[in-house]
Amino acid sequence: MSHIDDPDCEQETKKVQDIIENWDGEKNLIAILLAVQDELGYLPRHGMIEVSRHLNASEASVYGVATFYNQFRFIPPGKNHIEVCMGTACHVKRGSIVLESWERRLGIGEGEVSEDREFSIERVNCVGCCVMAPVVLINKEVHGRMDPTRVDGFLLRYNLAREAQMKEEETSNTGSKEEKKEMKHGEDDQG
Numbered sequence: 001m002s003h004i005d006d007p008d009c010e011q012e013t014k015k016v017q018d019i020i021e022n023w024d025g026e027k028n029l030i031a032i033l034l035a036v037q038d039e040l041g042y043l044p045r046h047g048m049i050e051v052s053r054h055l056n057a058s059e060a061s062v063y064g065v066a067t068f069y070n071q072f073r074f075i076p077p078g079k080n081h082i083e084v085c086m087g088t089a090c091h092v093k094r095g096s097i098v099l100e101s102w103e104r105r106l107g108i109g110e111g112e113v114s115e116d117r118e119f120s121i122e123r124v125n126c127v128g129c130c131v132m133a134p135v136v137l138i139n140k141e142v143h144g145r146m147d148p149t150r151v152d153g154f155l156l157r158y159n160l161a162r163e164a165q166m167k168e169e170e171t172s173n174t175g176s177k178e179e180k181k182e183m184k185h186g187e188d189d190q191g
């Protein structure tokens, strides 16, 4: 769990403070919570505490409003956040098969985050691109006419990119270890 001396938590609290200074009045609570979620990707407890302080409202009432609406998330999304549209047009075009494909391939359900925090899945309402149904947003980027094959294609590209990145990191780690060894030899020779 995050604490106030956690650098991430401090940074997030600062961002929340920057957002809420432009708002007042409990009537704006939902708009404030949405703005905080837009910025952080979720609503952390310390963020809701900041909001309640700013509005002079109880923590319980802020939390109560946030949990009442299902568009609010309380855990940070994965690095790759998959939003599967389940609005009417996408539902008719078999959006549920697309959702199931993501869930099966990633081994997590909607509203969950993978253990390595690389992926999270969320079911959302119409995102305004019905003509491209069924629609998925991957890290806010719109992907239309989704089907299980395209899900596989995305994951294949993701895995290849990840493997390449890991190899690159391995090479640069080996390189810096070698450099250190050489420097050490140099110092020993001088000594």
Ligand code: FES
Pocket: 085, 086, 087, 088, 089, 090, 091, 125, 126, 127, 128, 129, 130, 131, 133, 134, 135
């Ligand atoms: S219903 Fe999915 S984009 Fe409108």
